[in-house]
Amino acid sequence: xxxxxRTTPIERQIESVSSATPSYGxxxxxxxxxxxxxxxxxxxxxxxxxxxxxxxxHSLIEHGQVSVSSEELATLIGVTAAQIRRxxxxxxxxxxxxxxxxxxxxxxxxxxxxKLDRTWNMVLCxxxxxxHAIANYRGFMRSSFxxxxxxxxxxxxxxxxxxxxxxxxxxxxxxxxRREHIQVGIIATPRKNAQETADLLVxxxxxxILNYAPVIxxxxxxxxxxxxxxxxxxxxMTYYIED
Amino acid sequence: xxxxxRTTPIERQIESVSSATPSYGxxxxxxxxxxxxxxxxxxxxxxxxxxxxxxxxHSLIEHGQVSVSSEELATLIGVTAAQIRRxxxxxxxxxxxxxxxxxxxxxxxxxxxxKLDRTWNMVLCxxxxxxHAIANYRGFMRSSFxxxxxxxxxxxxxxxxxxxxxxxxxxxxxxxxRREHIQVGIIATPRKNAQETADLLVxxxxxxILNYAPVIxxxxxxxxxxxxxxxxxxxxMTYYIED
DNA sequence: TAGATTGTTAATCGATTAACAATC
DNA sequence: TAGATTGTTAATCGATTAACAATC
Numbered sequence: 356x357x358x359x360x361r362t363t364p365i366e367r368q369i370e371s372v373s374s375a376t377p378s379y380g381x382x383x384x385x386x387x388x389x390x391x392x393x394x395x396x397x398x399x400x401x402x403x404x405x406x407x408x409x410x411x412x413h414s415l416i417e418h419g420q421v422s423v424s425s426e427e428l429a430t431l432i433g434v435t436a437a438q439i440r441r442x443x444x445x446x447x448x449x450x451x452x453x454x455x456x457x458x459x460x461x462x463x464x465x466x467x468x469x470k471l472d473r474t475w476n477m478v479l480c481x482x483x484x485x486x487h488a489i490a491n492y493r494g495f496m497r498s499s500f501x502x503x504x505x506x507x508x509x510x511x512x513x514x515x516x517x518x519x520x521x522x523x524x525x526x527x528x529x530x531x532x533r534r535e536h537i538q539v540g541i542i543a544t545p546r547k548n549a550q551e552t553a554d555l556l557v558x559x560x561x562x563x564i565l566n567y568a569p570v571i572x573x574x575x576x577x578x579x580x581x582x583x584x585x586x587x588x589x590x591x592m593t594y595y596i597e598d
Numbered sequence: 599x600x601x602x603x604r605t606t607p608i609e610r611q612i613e614s615v616s617s618a619t620p621s622y623g624x625x626x627x628x629x630x631x632x633x634x635x636x637x638x639x640x641x642x643x644x645x646x647x648x649x650x651x652x653x654x655x656h657s658l659i660e661h662g663q664v665s666v667s668s669e670e671l672a673t674l675i676g677v678t679a680a681q682i683r684r685x686x687x688x689x690x691x692x693x694x695x696x697x698x699x700x701x702x703x704x705x706x707x708x709x710x711x712x713k714l715d716r717t718w719n720m721v722l723c724x725x726x727x728x729x730h731a732i733a734n735y736r737g738f739m740r741s742s743f744x745x746x747x748x749x750x751x752x753x754x755x756x757x758x759x760x761x762x763x764x765x766x767x768x769x770x771x772x773x774x775x776r777r778e779h780i781q782v783g784i785i786a787t788p789r790k791n792a793q794e795t796a797d798l799l800v801x802x803x804x805x806x807i808l809n810y811a812p813v814i815x816x817x818x819x820x821x822x823x824x825x826x827x828x829x830x831x832x833x834x835m836t837y838y839i840e841d
Numbered sequence: 842t843a844g845a846t847t848g849t850t851a852a853t854c855g856a857t858t859a860a861c862a863a864t865c
Numbered sequence: 866t867a868g869a870t871t872g873t874t875a876a877t878c879g880a881t882t883a884a885c886a887a888t889c
Binding site for chain 1: 645646648649650652653654674675676711712713714718720727728731732734735736737738741742743781782805806808812814816820822824826827828829830831832833834835836837838839840841
């Protein structure tokens with residue numbers, strides 16, 4: 356088996372999360388021993404659910420709710436309460452028996468686990484129609500992510516300004532990433548250029564790639580890739596349609 | 599547990615696939631008995647992998663390759679050969695021992711299983727920036743999907759033409775869907791309008807929803823939902839970044 | 842205190858993989 | 866025929882759930 360990019364990087368990744376769990380836990384104490392043990396391999400399915408927890412907690416905060424039970428959270432999200440408690444238990448103890456979870460505290464904690472307590476600058480590669488749309492996407496606005504630089508190999512596009520950033524030539528990509536210590540990249544190139552773009556991102560030190568091109572990218576083990584693929588999503592739904 | 603939209607509709611769906619498996623199998627015979635038995639519950643993970651198989655087979659066809667082994671396909675896709683053989687075996691026998699699979703035949707077969715041997719008309723709801731981008735998205739062009747009508751609740755947008763289609767008022771959505779027998783919908787509204795839009799789609803007879811709004815939709819059991827959520831995807835990758 | 846709800850364990854369920862007989 | 870590769874089974878691995886003692 357060759358080293359291949361996985362959307363679900365299951366067996367990779369022995370990430371220490373201790374830096375992500377707060378040690379100042381006000382009145383919620385963290386079981387560090389437990390944590391140390393579990394640390395070694397938290398399933399990627401769990402990690403992929405955490406952003407949904409954060410999003411839901413934010414919406415509770417907006418509504419002024421201060422505490423929540425696993426049962427209530429589960430109903431909002433559409434999973435079981437047991438799953439939420441199990442998921443959270445990988446990282447520590449954040450609730451109180453009989454009372455549930457403090458919404459703000461839990462939200463902060465999960466954000467810290469996901470390393471969302473900082474801003475991540477990103478490079479966007481491929482400034483065709485799709486790239487333009489992504490550069491203008493408003494969904495990043497309230498998030499921890501910011502597009503810091505745009506790239507395209509077409510010299511005719513270079514220099515054009517999109518959402519406040521000039522399009523730069525692809526040949527500057529690696530240097531820019533290294534200089535600005537950028538570890539997140541977005542690929543919005545045509546299919547046939549996606550792999551070479553991924554290679555450049557890797558050369559620049561990328562660790563996370565959001566891939567809009569319909570191609571399975573080959574990247575080293577230390578790079579995570581997630582696909583944004585509306586066509587595949589649609590193609591897997593029609594199976595279920597009864598006419 | 600309430601009836602809740604699942605991105606992964608595990609326990610739903612007792613879809614008969616017999617209509618999707620070709621009965622004219624030239625020299626590849628289908629084991630109908632086996633099929634009948636397995637039919638009852640094909641895991642959704644399997645269904646979600648099939649579009650990747652199709653995409654990869656298409657690329658082999660483009661390169662003029664006529665046959666492929668599970669091993670070669672697996673390497674291209676980044677999974678194990680055993681998984682591919684197992685996945686396909688849910689639907690029948692499509693290969694030949696010692697020779698592998700006929701690329702064109704397998705491609706057609708999997709497309710038929712996914713019901714991609716027809717065009718699916720879609721309605722697109724929410725014609726802000728994101729909706730415009732989706733309406734202009736070129737990724738649908740070579741696919742079995744076509745955006746047939748655009749909707750927005752903002753009267754100021756109604757009438758504007760985007761990629762050859764006029765934007766229509768939301769109040770026409772249900773009637774249009776029923777009249778044109780449209781079963782696939784895309785939600786690109788702001789977060790706060792997503793659920794009400796989903797409700798209208800359901801009223802119109804939708805069976806598959808591609809949801810770009812960062813909200814968990816509540817829909818009936820017979821409706822499949824897939825999320826397109828770049829922010830969540832990014833948020834689950836930063837966990838793995840080592841600085 | 843009594844009631845509620847957590848964190849965790851063990852049991853269950855489901856998906857992946859290795860292995861190989863069947864067979865092209 | 867000999868070599869290659871499928872389709873399928875059983876074994877393994879991993880994820881979810883139910884249940885409940887601990888405890889707020």
